[in-house]
Each structure stands twice: as C-alpha cells, then as structure tokens.
Amino acid sequence: MPERLDFDAAIVGGGPAGLAAAVNLARALRSVLVFDRPQPGRSDYPQVNHNYLGFPEGMPARELCERGTAQAKRYGARFCDSEVVAIQRVPGGFMLEGSGGEGCRARGVLLATGVRDNWTRFPGFEAFVGRSLHWCIVCDGYEMQGKRVVVAGNDDEAATTALQMHRFTPDVTLVTNDGALGLTPEAADQLARRQIPLVIGRIDHGRARDGEPGMLASLRLEDGRELPAEHLFSHQGATPQTALARSLGLELSGGGYIKGDIEQRTSEPFVYAAGDCTRLFAHQIVTAAHEGATAAQTLNYDLFQADEAHAATGARDA
Numbered sequence: 357m358p359e360r361l362d363f364d365a366a367i368v369g370g371g372p373a374g375l376a377a378a379v380n381l382a383r384a385l386r387s388v389l390v391f392d393r394p395q396p397g398r399s400d401y402p403q404v405n406h407n408y409l410g411f412p413e414g415m416p417a418r419e420l421c422e423r424g425t426a427q428a429k430r431y432g433a434r435f436c437d438s439e440v441v442a443i444q445r446v447p448g449g450f451m452l453e454g455s456g457g458e459g460c461r462a463r464g465v466l467l468a469t470g471v472r473d474n475w476t477r478f479p480g481f482e483a484f485v486g487r488s489l490h491w492c493i494v495c496d497g498y499e500m501q502g503k504r505v506v507v508a509g510n511d512d513e514a515a516t517t518a519l520q521m522h523r524f525t526p527d528v529t530l531v532t533n534d535g536a537l538g539l540t541p542e543a544a545d546q547l548a549r550r551q552i553p554l555v556i557g558r559i560d561h562g563r564a565r566d567g568e569p570g571m572l573a574s575l576r577l578e579d580g581r582e583l584p585a586e587h588l589f590s591h592q593g594a595t596p597q598t599a600l601a602r603s604l605g606l607e608l609s610g611g612g613y614i615k616g617d618i619e620q621r622t623s624e625p626f627v628y629a630a631g632d633c634t635r636l637f638a639h640q641i642v643t644a645a646h647e648g649a650t651a652a653q654t655l656n657y658d659l660f661q662a663d664e665a666h667a668a669t670g671a672r673d674a
C-alpha cells in the first residue's frame with residue numbers, strides 16, 4: 357500500500373457499492389483508492405444471490421465482489437485492506453487515515469460503508485448466516501417454498517414479514533426473541549387470522565442438521581422449548597456504519613442513514629455516499645451497484661467542473 361499518495365477519489369468500503377464506483381471512476385481515468393476493512397460486510401457471507409440480473413444460476417456474493425475487484429484493478433484502481441479510522445478536510449480535498457497508519461489524500465470521498473446487521477445471536481450463529489440464517493425476504497423468500505421457517509423479531513414489521521412469508525410457505529412461526537410482547541394487538545390478530553404461531557421467548561441455541569454445517573434443524577428457546585426450523589429470518593434491524601459520516605458533519609436521516617440527493621451527493625461538497633448506508637429500504641446488490649455507479653459519475657463530473665473553473669480563473673489571471 358502506498359504511503360500518503362494523492363488520488364482523485366478515495367472509496368471507503370469494498371462491497372458492491374464501492375466496487376461499482378471504483379470500476380466507473382477508474383474507467384473515467386480517475387485515480388482511485390478503495391479501502392476495505394477485514395471485518396465482514398453484508399457481501400462477505402456465503403449467500404448466493406438469485407435476484408441479481410444476468411446470473412440465472414445465482415451468483416455468490418463473495419464471487420461477485422472478487423470479480424468486481426478484478427474488474428476495477430484491470431482499469432487501474434488500487435486497494436488497501438484497512439479500516440479508515442479518520443477523514444479530515446485539508447486544502448484541496450481530504451486526508452484519510454487507515455487503522456495501520458497508512459493513508460492518502462484524495463480530492464473526493466465516497467462512503468460505501470454499509471450496515472451491520474443486528475443478528476439473532478446464539479452460540480455459533482455466524483456459521484448459519486447466508487446459509488439458513490437470513491434477514492431479507494426479497495432476497496431469499498422464493499427459496500423458502502415448502503420450508504419450515506421461523507421469523508425472529510418483536511415488532512409489527514416482523515409480523516408483516518411473517519405474514520408475507522406465509523405466501524411462500526404455510527409453515528411459519530414468529531418468535532419474539534424477547535421476554536415481552538412488542539407487537540400491537542392488531543398485528544397479533546393478523547397473525548392469528550393466518551394461523552401463524554406467535555411464540556414469546558428467547559432463542560438460545562441453533563442445532564444444525566447432521567452432516568450439514570450451517571443448515572438449521574431446530575432452535576431451542578431459553579425455557580427449553582424446541583422449535584423445528586430449517587431457516588431463520590432475523591428481523592432485528594441493522595446499524596448503519598456512519599461514524600466517518602458523522603465526523604465529517606454529514607446530514608443523516610432519522611434512522612441514522614446518510615442523506616444524499618439522487619446523484620449521491622451528500623450535504624458536504626465532494627463527499628458522496630452509496631449503498632446500504634444511505635437508506636433503510638431496498639438493501640440489495642442491484643441498488644448498491646446502481647448508487648455506486650451514480651456516485652462515480654457525479655464525482656467525476658464535479659471534479660471536471662472544478663478543473664474547468666480553475667482553468668478559467670487561471671486564464672483570466674494570466
């Protein structure tokens with residue numbers, strides 16, 4: 357990794373949003389550095405994406421990112437496996453500091469930092485993520501046809517997910533994963549109308565199928581009850597990764613996501629945002645890639661305009 361080199365653009369986050377931006381910026385002949393920290397983002401689990409256009413057999417998220425990285429490198433983008441721990445405005449751009457002491461100066465910054473899921477936790481739950489532990493009905497609902505599914509969550513949105521899941525399989529149970537009921541009586545009535553069992557209790561163990569690591573057979577509750585479950589949908593929200601956005605003083609939405617316009621500009625000049633960190637809904641590879649590509653076009657155009665303005669000033673002063 358180069359020490360303190362200058363780049364046109366620094367991208368924080370090497371998921372689909374950051375990679376789509378890197379490909380497009382590099383192809384616009386902009387020098388680009390992508391920082392991606394070792395902790396997993398959403399695209400670092402073993403899930404196979406079946407709804408991303410152009411891959412009829414499905415595309416593993418990790419493979420998509422490996423291909424995206426190779427594509428960006430092919431056009432000259434550079435990568436640094438490091439967490440960005442600080443960004444400061446400096447004359448002409450920004451200074452980014454990596455956790456290992458590395459860093460760079462860049463004229464523009466794109467935040468594509470994603471979110472961290474508040475997974476339903478039990479010992480060893482990580483081995484199930486992306487195989488039989490999910491969060492997104494848009495992503496994985498189709499594959500649930502005829503399966504035994506448990507939804508874990510304690511609000512009306514979790515109840516809505518259980519109701520929607522009922523379109524895919526009649527074998528759905530909602531577990532609050534909490535000691536007390538947080539759903540409204542109306543939501544509980546809706547579940548009852550569809551004969552979806554509502555269980556108040558906390559999950560403390562997941563048992564895998566024999567010889568199939570990562571594939572659930574059942575869940576156990578703290579009080580000892582055992583629930584057969586082939587798949588678990590964790591409906592417990594996510595935390596947007598916005599520490600850097602806050603430190604730059606960016607405007608955030610009520611939910612803590614980075615606010616931006618439709619061209620992915622944030623409230624601060626030459627700072628852009630893309631992907632799951634920008635909104636609560638439509639957390640998908642396709643939307644992340646779309647926003648990353650849009651941010652790249654905008655950043656490239658803003659740099660072009662800044663250079664034109666600078667050249668015009670220089671010509672006037674000469």
Ligand SMILES: Cc1cc2nc3c(=O)[nH]c(=O)nc-3n(C[C@H](O)[C@H](O)[C@H](O)COP(=O)(O)OP(=O)(O)OC[C@H]3O[C@@H](n4cnc5c(N)ncnc54)[C@H](O)[C@@H]3O)c2cc1C
Pocket residue numbers: 368369370371372373374391392393394395396397398399400401403404405406407408417438439440441468469470471485486487489490491492495496597600630631632633639640641642644
């Ligand atoms: C189990 C599972 C199944 C899914 N299934 C599907 C599916 O079938 N179809 C679909 O379209 N979507 C699916 N998704 C959602 C999809 O993966 C996300 O919407 C997508 O990955 C978002 O892309 P992103 O680039 O915004 O964020 P991410 O992919 O999360 O990437 C963000 C990256 O930024 C890095 N980062 C954060 N902060 C820093 C920092 N300070 N310094 C350096 N790096 C940093 C993170 O480590 C991460 O690598 C699934 C997600 C999960 C978890």
